[in-house]
Amino acid sequence: MTLFSMKMRASRTECDTTSHVSGAEKILSEAELAENAGALIGRALHHAKGDADYIQLKIEKAAPEAIAYIDALPVRTVEAADAAEGRAAILSLLHELGLSNGEAIMEKFHETYAMRGAMLLDADTLERLEPDHARGIRATYMDAEHAPSRPADGGKNHFQEAIVLASKVANAPHIVAEICMSDDPDYVTGYVASKTTGYMRITKLKALGDPDGGRIFLYRGPREDVPKTIAYLEKQMVLVKNAPTSPTKQPPADPWRVLSENLEQRKAAGLYRSITTIDSPQSAHVTVGGKNFLMLASNSYLGLTDEPRVLRAASEAALRFGAGSGGSRLTTGSLPLHDELEKAISAFKGTEATLLFDTGYMANVGILSALGTKDATIFSDELNHASIIDGCRLSRARVVVYRHADMADLEAKIKAARPGFGVIVTDAVFSMDGDVAPLPDIMALAKKYGLLSMTDEAHATGVIGKTGRGIVEYFGLKEQPDVMMGTLSKSLASEGGFVSGRALLIEYLKNTARSFIFSTSQSPANLAAAREALAIVEKEPERVARLQENTRVFIAALRENGVHAKSDSAIVPIVIGNERRATEAAKRLYDDGIFLSAIRYPTVAKGSARLRAAIMATHTKSELREAAAKIATVVSEQ
Numbered sequence: 001m002t003l004f005s006m007k008m009r010a011s012r013t014e015c016d017t018t019s020h021v022s023g024a025e026k027i028l029s030e031a032e033l034a035e036n037a038g039a040l041i042g043r044a045l046h047h048a049k050g051d052a053d054y055i056q057l058k059i060e061k062a063a064p065e066a067i068a069y070i071d072a073l074p075v076r077t078v079e080a081a082d083a084a085e086g087r088a089a090i091l092s093l094l095h096e097l098g099l100s101n102g103e104a105i106m107e108k109f110h111e112t113y114a115m116r117g118a119m120l121l122d123a124d125t126l127e128r129l130e131p132d133h134a135r136g137i138r139a140t141y142m143d144a145e146h147a148p149s150r151p152a153d154g155g156k157n158h159f160q161e162a163i164v165l166a167s168k169v170a171n172a173p174h175i176v177a178e179i180c181m182s183d184d185p186d187y188v189t190g191y192v193a194s195k196t197t198g199y200m201r202i203t204k205l206k207a208l209g210d211p212d213g214g215r216i217f218l219y220r221g222p223r224e225d226v227p228k229t230i231a232y233l234e235k236q237m238v239l240v241k242n243a244p245t246s247p248t249k250q251p252p253a254d255p256w257r258v259l260s261e262n263l264e265q266r267k268a269a270g271l272y273r274s275i276t277t278i279d280s281p282q283s284a285h286v287t288v289g290g291k292n293f294l295m296l297a298s299n300s301y302l303g304l305t306d307e308p309r310v311l312r313a314a315s316e317a318a319l320r321f322g323a324g325s326g327g328s329r330l331t332t333g334s335l336p337l338h339d340e341l342e343k344a345i346s347a348f349k350g351t352e353a354t355l356l357f358d359t360g361y362m363a364n365v366g367i368l369s370a371l372g373t374k375d376a377t378i379f380s381d382e383l384n385h386a387s388i389i390d391g392c393r394l395s396r397a398r399v400v401v402y403r404h405a406d407m408a409d410l411e412a413k414i415k416a417a418r419p420g421f422g423v424i425v426t427d428a429v430f431s432m433d434g435d436v437a438p439l440p441d442i443m444a445l446a447k448k449y450g451l452l453s454m455t456d457e458a459h460a461t462g463v464i465g466k467t468g469r470g471i472v473e474y475f476g477l478k479e480q481p482d483v484m485m486g487t488l489s490k491s492l493a494s495e496g497g498f499v500s501g502r503a504l505l506i507e508y509l510k511n512t513a514r515s516f517i518f519s520t521s522q523s524p525a526n527l528a529a530a531r532e533a534l535a536i537v538e539k540e541p542e543r544v545a546r547l548q549e550n551t552r553v554f555i556a557a558l559r560e561n562g563v564h565a566k567s568d569s570a571i572v573p574i575v576i577g578n579e580r581r582a583t584e585a586a587k588r589l590y591d592d593g594i595f596l597s598a599i600r601y602p603t604v605a606k607g608s609a610r611l612r613a614a615i616m617a618t619h620t621k622s623e624l625r626e627a628a629a630k631i632a633t634v635v636s637e638q
Contacts, residue, residue, distance in 0.1 A: 010044035010052035112214025166193035174221030183213030270579035281306035303618030304493035317528030360487035363497030366513030372397030377419035434571035454483035462491025561632030582609035
């Protein structure tokens with residue numbers, strides 16, 4: 001049977017610097033080529049390290065006699081409590097291999113982080129032997145021996161990929177061992193492998209979220225044989241027999257220790273999250289444990305959560321219709337309140353129809369999983385909210401991630417993908433940066449290529465536009481996006497999500513959106529509260545004007561105090577960078593009576609932790625100026 005080598009390499013360029021994003025190797029039959037090509041491209045376009053702007057897919061015919069078949073290395077696992085313990089395990093194994101200079105070898109890892117390939121290192125002298133130190137050595141042309149029925153999963157089996165590579169490297173002439181630490185920020189496991197000791201998998205070699213990583217091949221042999229070793233690593237086609245797809249694991253003596261260790265890692269990395277109980281309504285000022293705080297973290301932008309008219313509407317609805325709806329909208333849970341609110345939102349947004357969901361998260365998951373059919377393509381901004389990302393993942397569509405608000409990149413990816421039915425989805429206001437999506441350009445591209453346009457209006461409704469109608473009003477557009485999603489839980493002071501658009505869209509989602517079909521509907525109190533809040537927004541646009549003026553005052557005060565700040569909405573990010581420093585800054589401000597959230601990985605990229613201020617219409621200008629001065633003092637001392 002004729003086989004083919006398929007190699008994928010993906011990279012991205014930022015500030016004239018090219019960085020590796022993803023890579024994969026496969027050896028396939030002709031029947032497997034098409035499906036695997038699509039899967040590998042999908043992997044390159046949707047990776048934890050970011051989306052690629054350069055993808056190379058290389059396919060070469062492989063003569064059967066040119067392929068070497070080798071056995072997979074035997075596997076054992078070392079359960080390391082932390083990165084220090086994992087490092088100690090590596091040093092122990094290197095000593096077992098007769099290498100007493102393990103510490104010096106490990107120091108060489110700092111030179112691998114920016115390399116595209118592996119370092120080839122003399123095991124005794126520590127001389128680097130690869131001809132090109134920037135490129136390194138790339139072990140290529142390899143795969144696990146498999147049946148043609150193996151699923152094309154995008155090559156996401158980290159474990160089997162590592163076994164295949166380690167087995168090939170260990171069989172190369174004069175290679176003593178390989179040491180590997182993954183450069184995937186969500187994958188902390190690494191290994192040491194050699195032909196004599198097998199594959200030693202180490203469960204923790206770095207902290208969660210750490211993007212550093214690399215490979216070192218340890219060589220011990222004549223200098224004249226180095227080219228022969230490199231040729232084997234880079235040119236010899238290899239199929240690895242009996243490569244396991246997952247490590248054999250013994251149940252832990254204490255299963256709760258696994259969870260406890262995970263939490264301890266998060267604490268050590270500054271990624272631990274906890275809940276603060278607030279003893280008062282979400283107003284400009286809140287009470288926690290008897291202490292008063294200026295609230296700069298709430299999404300109640302218009303300050304309507306304790307508005308008497310909203311509270312009265314909620315209580316009257318509960319007395320009339322009960323505490324709960326009793327079922328799904330499609331069975332017993334639909335009330336006149338649902339119909340009234342949907343009609344009101346449609347009028348407010350200028351659309352034919354609206355459908356309510358229990359939360360904004362469920363709305364995005366339901367919409368995108370319903371529109372994302374098997375043959376569809378979804379184009380998603382790289383900074384979209386987690387609910388959009390999860391909706392894309394739960395769909396059956398091909399997902400293409402484009403660079404944030406980069407219309408040239410989006411159009412290039414549309415052209416490359418050549419989609420049939422497809423959707424471009426974007427936050428209207430980006431929840432961690434406060435900037436507004438370039439909607440006119442997105443809608444123009446959607447029309448040009450026959451795609452649907454979708455906006456998430458969660459942080460736009462009641463916030464941007466002269467009367468708070470959102471991104472369409474903000475840009476002064478005469479047409480709406482095809483799909484407009486939003487929430488009731490922010491400016492509208494209640495709980496729930498919605499989607500507005502054509503009546504055809506709403507009927508389709510009623511029949512296909514699983515998070516709508518299989519969920520008990522909102523309570524009467526929530527519906528009535530949102531309806532009254534929407535009525536207030538329509539009657540009192542001065543609330544929106546006050547919110548926008550307060551945001552300008554706050555940003556100006558930050559700048560006057562030396563803090564760089566900008567925003568097109570009510571969300572004002574103050575970037576700190578380090579996760580620990582951001583957490584410490586939020587704690588200091590909390591101690592000083594300012595309730596302000598520290599946003600960290602994975603909500604934002606590693607190293608871009610920030611304080612996220614959310615302004616309300618009910619803040620006073622003087623307290624915002626005072627808060628800005630306090631924030632500036634804390635930030636300057638970080």
